[in-house]
Amino acid sequence: MYLIEALERFTKHATEGRRLSPRTVASYASDIGQFLSWCEAQGKSCAVEDVTASLVEDWAASRSHIAASTLQRNLASLSSMFDFLFKRKIVAGNPVDLVDRPRCPDSQPVCLRDDQLRRLLQVTGDTRERGILLTMALLGLRRSEVLDFNVGDVDLATARLHVRHAKGGKSRMLPIPSELRPALKEHMDAQQRRADEPLFLGAHGRRLSRSALARLFSRWLHDAGLADQGLSPHSCRHGAATRWVKAGLSLRNVQLLLGHSSLDVTSQYTHLTVDDIAAELEANVSALGHEDDEQAGADSQISSEWARVLGRLSHEQGAALMAVARSMTADAEGALTTQHRE
Numbered sequence: 001m002y003l004i005e006a007l008e009r010f011t012k013h014a015t016e017g018r019r020l021s022p023r024t025v026a027s028y029a030s031d032i033g034q035f036l037s038w039c040e041a042q043g044k045s046c047a048v049e050d051v052t053a054s055l056v057e058d059w060a061a062s063r064s065h066i067a068a069s070t071l072q073r074n075l076a077s078l079s080s081m082f083d084f085l086f087k088r089k090i091v092a093g094n095p096v097d098l099v100d101r102p103r104c105p106d107s108q109p110v111c112l113r114d115d116q117l118r119r120l121l122q123v124t125g126d127t128r129e130r131g132i133l134l135t136m137a138l139l140g141l142r143r144s145e146v147l148d149f150n151v152g153d154v155d156l157a158t159a160r161l162h163v164r165h166a167k168g169g170k171s172r173m174l175p176i177p178s179e180l181r182p183a184l185k186e187h188m189d190a191q192q193r194r195a196d197e198p199l200f201l202g203a204h205g206r207r208l209s210r211s212a213l214a215r216l217f218s219r220w221l222h223d224a225g226l227a228d229q230g231l232s233p234h235s236c237r238h239g240a241a242t243r244w245v246k247a248g249l250s251l252r253n254v255q256l257l258l259g260h261s262s263l264d265v266t267s268q269y270t271h272l273t274v275d276d277i278a279a280e281l282e283a284n285v286s287a288l289g290h291e292d293d294e295q296a297g298a299d300s301q302i303s304s305e306w307a308r309v310l311g312r313l314s315h316e317q318g319a320a321l322m323a324v325a326r327s328m329t330a331d332a333e334g335a336l337t338t339q340h341r342e
Helices: 003-017 022-041 053-062 068-087 114-121 127-139 143-148 181-191 210-223 233-246 251-258 263-289 292-310 315-341
Strands: 160-163 172-175
Touching (some): 003 068, 022 053, 022 068, 053 068, 114 233
């Protein structure tokens, strides 16, 4: 079998079997198509059984000018196709499994903070814009999920929102927060559309597009004075997830709300509370500077604060924080001893 036929079969399976979104399938096709074009340009065999790890490494080396994250995605797409072929016994193994993937620098997702959300709400133009922003910010939805909503997906009587066209063809039911219900009701009352019509329309009366949403969000950022903060519509999703983790919601429940297929993806949000925890540690350690007659009360308060902080963390995270705290406490006690000697 040649690569072109393998690509056709793989994309058909991704569309009809796995029910992936057209955007995801197009991304697979583009990545694998680039490998196919490179093989043809290099005069290499385009038979799937002739694709080796060495050949894939040569292709990856030829793409060293692109971002590591892009090359990582290219290789992941090619690997997915060979996994598909291997499961159907078309190839003896997946050559991409033997190729080292480029390492991407760790980066924290940019989250929309509560104060930034309030500023954005002040510049939304109408009930539609307010409904769009709150739906993204309070429910942590993907942009595609927000754009795909129909009027009938909103049930204000039971305060439930049906996400029918989620990533991977999965659907989920979400509770509508009390802060969002009035905005959706006002928007729906003003529109009076059928259940099968889009919930959010664009300027020309058609379903709001991805590019139109990007322009809308860009205008909000500009009007709110937040254009230089690195925010995007996806920051609303990160902000919601971070808010839930800080509130003590279990990662499993956060996973269900976000529609993640793996808990590993959801766990990225656990480190986003480090700044808050560091502030708490700083405040607790500073209590060591109190006079002796205040120390007993301070110690009791510190123990209570520690119990609350550590209760939000896994065992490994708690152990790491305890080590940091012991180091900070030792530094503080050392400083106090020096002061007394002087």
